Amino acid sequence: EKGGHDYFMLKEIEEQPEALANTLRGHFVDGRIVLDEQRMADQDLRDVDKVFVIACGTAYHSGLVAKYAIEHWTRLPVEVELASEFRYRDPVLDRDTLVVAISQSGETADTLEAVRHAREQKARVLAICNTNGAQIPRESDAVLYTHAGPEVGVAATKTFLAQIAANFLVGLALAQARGTKYSDEVAREFHELEQMPAAVSQVLQTVDSVRALGRQLADSKAVLFLGRHVGYPVALEGALKLKELAYMHAEGFAAGELKHGPIALIEQDLPVVVVMPSPKGRAVLHAKLLSNISEIQARGARTIVIAEEGDETVRPFADELIEVPQVPTLLQPLVSTVPLQVLAAEIARARGYDVDKPRNLAKSVTVE
Numbered sequence: 001e002k003g004g005h006d007y008f009m010l011k012e013i014e015e016q017p018e019a020l021a022n023t024l025r026g027h028f029v030d031g032r033i034v035l036d037e038q039r040m041a042d043q044d045l046r047d048v049d050k051v052f053v054i055a056c057g058t059a060y061h062s063g064l065v066a067k068y069a070i071e072h073w074t075r076l077p078v079e080v081e082l083a084s085e086f087r088y089r090d091p092v093l094d095r096d097t098l099v100v101a102i103s104q105s106g107e108t109a110d111t112l113e114a115v116r117h118a119r120e121q122k123a124r125v126l127a128i129c130n131t132n133g134a135q136i137p138r139e140s141d142a143v144l145y146t147h148a149g150p151e152v153g154v155a156a157t158k159t160f161l162a163q164i165a166a167n168f169l170v171g172l173a174l175a176q177a178r179g180t181k182y183s184d185e186v187a188r189e190f191h192e193l194e195q196m197p198a199a200v201s202q203v204l205q206t207v208d209s210v211r212a213l214g215r216q217l218a219d220s221k222a223v224l225f226l227g228r229h230v231g232y233p234v235a236l237e238g239a240l241k242l243k244e245l246a247y248m249h250a251e252g253f254a255a256g257e258l259k260h261g262p263i264a265l266i267e268q269d270l271p272v273v274v275v276m277p278s279p280k281g282r283a284v285l286h287a288k289l290l291s292n293i294s295e296i297q298a299r300g301a302r303t304i305v306i307a308e309e310g311d312e313t314v315r316p317f318a319d320e321l322i323e324v325p326q327v328p329t330l331l332q333p334l335v336s337t338v339p340l341q342v343l344a345a346e347i348a349r350a351r352g353y354d355v356d357k358p359r360n361l362a363k364s365v366t367v368e
């Protein structure tokens with residue numbers, strides 16, 4: 001049942017192309033995005049004037065990625081918040097607020113309470129969930145299921161990619177309903193998304209060198225992760241995977257914050273993973289990150305760089321280079337996260353830990 005692997009998590013990492021394809025399937029019909037499990041009329045989507053995304057852990061990181069796409073496509077303000085913070089605040093919501101609650105299990109206590117809190121204030125709630133009939137979709141106005149299949153490993157992997165895809169569908173449906181994108185643009189974005197299972201398969205074929213690197217890093221005391229723009233939530237997710245699986249100190253930072261504190265942590269041989277944007281897609285950000293890497297390299301860090309294939313400019317700054325296929329900027333997290341999952345799993349295995357059942361953690365957090 002582990003598909004020839006020692007752990008479910010390793011099988012689930014490999015299932016990501018399928019998880020993505022299954023999540024997208026059936027949602028583009030006759031030239032339009034359809035969210036068929038959605039019980040929300042087009043008119044409701046047209047009236048939305050603000051979006052809140054609420055979630056915990058990895059699901060929260062998928063929401064951070066979604067913010068870039070939804071704001072870009074719809075010109076609606078999007079706030080992404082941890083459910084455990086949202087539920088104890090007094091957020092400004094009304095019936096034109098769309099709350100997207102993301103939860104793999106659909107049972108996370110804080111996310112459920114945040115959904116209740118939002119609905120009390122008349123906001124409309126759309127759940128993104130991987131578990132049929134779970135409590136969060138039951139208490140929401142509408143649901144969009146990720147069809148990633150059961151995820152047994154405590155660390156979320158394939159559901160993260162599926163959640164990003166589902167969020168993107170919501171963004172495109174909003175853009176379509178509000179007319180902020182022409183139908184041919186919506187179609188183009190959807191077709192780009194449809195190419196992603198193949199791109200993720202390509203990454204999976206090249207992760208042997210990441211495994212070897214993981215074994216080399218097993219004795220490190222800490223690992224830092226840097227990213228900008230959509231690479232920032234990827235950095236946070238890479239750090240979370242490493243904490244929960246390898247019990248290693250790991251922090252994700254927005255690269256622009258380096259000089260505001262974190263650079264003081266850089267010391268000789270400290271592994272720093274940098275998620276590079278595309279040199280063509282985001283030339284300005286790319287140049288900024290190159291300068292960030294040169295600063296940390298100058299202070300002796302061991303730079304591990306995830307960059308787009310063919311990005312020659314980054315080579316001099318990369319002690320280790322992990323290449324991912326060229327994809328549109330907003331979709332880059334779907335490819336750049338995969339090596340970080342493999343890296344965390346491999347470091348944890350080299351340290352002798354059970355990657356399916358990390359200590360102190362439960363697959364779904366039903367207590368607060």
Ligand code: M6R
Nearest residue numbers: 057058059103104105108155156
């Ligand atoms: O079931 P949920 O998506 O609501 O779970 C949220 C988090 O507990 C979950 O993503 C957690 O952070 C994972 N173990 C991370 O790998």
